[in-house]
Amino acid sequence: MAKVIAIANQKGGVGKTTTAVNVAASMAATKRKVLLIDLDPQGNATMGSGVDKYEVESTSYELLIEDKPVSEVIVKDTSGKYDLIAGNGDVTAAEIKLMEMFAREVRLRNALASVRDYYDYIFIDCPPSLNQLTVNAMAAADSVLVPMQCEYYALEGLTALMDTIKKLAAVVNPELKIEGVLRTMYDPRNRLANDVSEQLKRHFGELVYRTVIPRNVRLAEAPSFGAPAMYYDKSSTGAKAYLALAGEILRRRDKTMKKAS
Numbered sequence: 001m002a003k004v005i006a007i008a009n010q011k012g013g014v015g016k017t018t019t020a021v022n023v024a025a026s027m028a029a030t031k032r033k034v035l036l037i038d039l040d041p042q043g044n045a046t047m048g049s050g051v052d053k054y055e056v057e058s059t060s061y062e063l064l065i066e067d068k069p070v071s072e073v074i075v076k077d078t079s080g081k082y083d084l085i086a087g088n089g090d091v092t093a094a095e096i097k098l099m100e101m102f103a104r105e106v107r108l109r110n111a112l113a114s115v116r117d118y119y120d121y122i123f124i125d126c127p128p129s130l131n132q133l134t135v136n137a138m139a140a141a142d143s144v145l146v147p148m149q150c151e152y153y154a155l156e157g158l159t160a161l162m163d164t165i166k167k168l169a170a171v172v173n174p175e176l177k178i179e180g181v182l183r184t185m186y187d188p189r190n191r192l193a194n195d196v197s198e199q200l201k202r203h204f205g206e207l208v209y210r211t212v213i214p215r216n217v218r219l220a221e222a223p224s225f226g227a228p229a230m231y232y233d234k235s236s237t238g239a240k241a242y243l244a245l246a247g248e249i250l251r252r253r254d255k256t257m258k259k260a261s
Ligand code: ADP
Pocket: 011, 012, 013, 014, 015, 016, 017, 018, 019, 044, 128, 184, 185, 186, 213, 214, 215, 216, 217, 219, 220, 221, 238
């Protein structure tokens, strides 16, 4: 049964899409079957997976709004060796149309039901707001992975986000967990980043991943090459960091499974 992880933060530019694409590729490289869902109308995760958002036949729009079977909207075996449900400008219309639909919060959850047995991991790249699309992601997910930059206001934003996730979960998905908090674009020479990182660990403890994603130009360049960083420059610090993150996600899952049994 797939574990479904929504990658969310209402702030833009914190590394959600970079994390979605690179963690999906890293997880696929460990021989897991992976599906990545692009719920952002910007379609950056789609382009970063080597799929042309202007040419793609179906997107999460058709899945959410037109009841198109999930098997028909999936693009198989992208440049990152995972499957993809694309996103592009059409997804903006989905957000609006969802508003007037019956059971609108669980459209994605229901649409994914038939493929949950097939995949090991399903990652959802969320838009940078807490709109109806993000609500759908949270309703479909087992857990939320929150990427964040260690900046001055980051903690405040994060506390607010955790609060919102909890409130949302209570309504649409009581089982929803926080998967973890990921420090992105990290520069260890920056004192403020170090301070914020320490506060983060004090506040969120074990939830903060040990893996830190460094600021690495290869991660920013890879999308223009249409592939995750590990296929653009596998020896880059960015590619290695995301492989380490995939390992950490796998170990956490083992741990919680052991606790449960
Ligand atoms: P979001 O999806 O949260 O808006 P992105 O993943 O698109 O954020 O990242 C925002 C910008 O920062 C992009 O241009 C991306 O290439 C760049 N970026 C993301 N992570 C890193 C990193 N670790 N090092 C360098 N650049 C990064």
